[in-house]
Amino acid sequence: MLDIRIETTTTPKELPKADNPLKFGTIFTDHMFVMNYETGKGWHDARIVPYQPISLEPSAMVFHYGQEMFEGLKAYKAEDGRVLLFRPDKNIERANKTNRRICIPEIPDEDFLQALKAIVKMDEAWIPTKQGTSLYIRPFIIATDPFLGVRPADTYLFIIILSPVGAYYPEGLNPVKIWIEDEYVRAVKGGIGEAKTGGNYVASLKSQVKAHEEGYSQVLWLDGVERKYIEEVGAMNIFFKINGTIVTPKLNGSILPGVTRDSVINLCKTWGLPVEERRVSIDEIYEAHKSGTLEEVFGTGTAAVISPVGQLRWEDHIMKVKDGGIGEYSQKFYDTITGIQLGRLEDKFNWTVEVK
Template identity: 80%
Template sequence: MLNIRFEKTTTPKPIPGAENPLTFGTIFTDHMFVMDYATGKGWHDARIVPYAPISLDPSAMVFHYGQEMFEGLKAYKTEDGKTLLFRPDKNIERANNTNKRICIPEISESDFLDAIKAIVKEEEAWIPTKPGTSLYIRPFIIATDPYLGVRPSDTYQLIIILSPVGAYYKEGLDPVKIWIEDEYVRAVKGGLGEAKTGANYVASLASQVKAHKEGYSQVLWLDGVHRKYIEEVGAMNIFFKINGTIITPMLNGSILPGVTRNSAIQLCKHWGLPVEERQVSVEELIDAAKTGALEEVFGTGTAAVISPVGELRFEDDIMKISDGGIGEISQKLYDTITGIQLGKIKDEFGWTVEVN
């Protein structure tokens, strides 16, 4: 059991009421979890302290060389008052895989889970209960050495902050419009694409701005070598239903292994649906859309859970999907995953973890 010291805030903030709209990622709870690392000492001094600005040396390595990672998961309140986490083991596994890739010391799974449970338990009153809401959990690690030179840092901080949230996309569960990028590249095999680090997201900003100007919510990336195979959307993995088969790009080293992606694949297989993880070319999608074989498109991610896609655009080709409505599989996946997360549907897979 992780030994955690507590420092309570003396200036608690008002908790948003059910009548207040929750814009994703704009409100933060009273406390945060912090733990330090030093070479020769390991991870130490776990603490829950008042949420406050971070004080770092201007030469801290995170600012100059980008050695940082982050994760995202959620806590939910059930109708009978329990607090549940959804598959935190998968987030912790992915976090440590990211840590290995960018030379950050790993954190034991038990300590990481203890830290998440402790801060969520402390801020339990902040978990919203209105339909479509949850408590977003953002763990992140930053390199803190005051040093100008390219090498792994000798010191780090793990910080976990919490934010009560509503829908990630303003459209909610209404289908979104996705722009398929034809100019910029997000990641290549052997790079950082399968790691959850800020470099992947800052690389997406120019395309995202371009897509927004054209009226599209997100960017769908093509592979960085051939520039023709579908990879992932900026904030989620992507799925296609083509002639009754559920197809998603295979993990290849440049695609983030999403927790919700994995859950959707397991559920579809559990329901007896044919599922393929393979290369999908943009030409295949255009052809399928023209013949009517492209029956459904949806994204999966922690923030949005399931996000139906009503339109794809690649250059001058505009693909309308499901008449702009929500597909049957999208709706079923959303209802099932959120049902498990909220304790309304029996968890046959052992995915939820109670915070107590």
């Protein structure tokens, strides 16, 4: 168990007004969790301190070789006052998988969870309660050695910051438009596509800018070898309802294993809804659209939870999904997952963890 030292801020910020809309990732709470790592000493000096700038040497390795990982999960305030985390064990598991891939020392699961609970409890007053809002939790690790040379670092910082947020997309639960990228590649099997590290996201920016200029919210990536199999959207995993069956690309080493993705698959199996994890080609989606069997498309992710897709653009083909509205199952998945997250629905899966 961590011995967490606590330093309370002497200059608390004003809490966001309940009637003001929250933009995603722009406001940060009063405190942050910090812990150091040093080779030979391990993880040590766990502390909660006032939210503040980080002082690093210009030669810190994170700036030059990109050795860093991050995660994202949320805390919710239930109607009965409980503070709930949604499946934090899966985020911790994924974080340590990323750590292993990019040679960052793992954090023991129980220490990671204790740190999450402690910082959320510290800034519990910042958890918004308006419909569609939550407290976003961003744990991350950076390499801090002042050294210019390619090797795993000997020193790291583990930090957790918190941000009260509204909807990730300005559209909210309304359907978004997705651009299917056929020029650039995000990741390939054997690379770091299944790790949650900044390098995956910076690789997507070029296409993201192009998509935004054309009026599209996000980019859907094709595989980096044959350039025809669907992988994931920039900030989400992707699902298709084709002729009554829910289909999603199979995890293949270049697709991020999303926690919400796993939750949707579990719900499908519980409801008896046919669900397949397999290779999905863009040609199959195009043919399903032409034949009228492409019934729904939606993305899944921590930030947006469920994001219905109303339109796909592939090359010169504009594929409008049904009537461009919110699909039956997109709505049902959203209502069920958010209902569990907020404590409104029975948590049959034991997905939520209470912060006490």
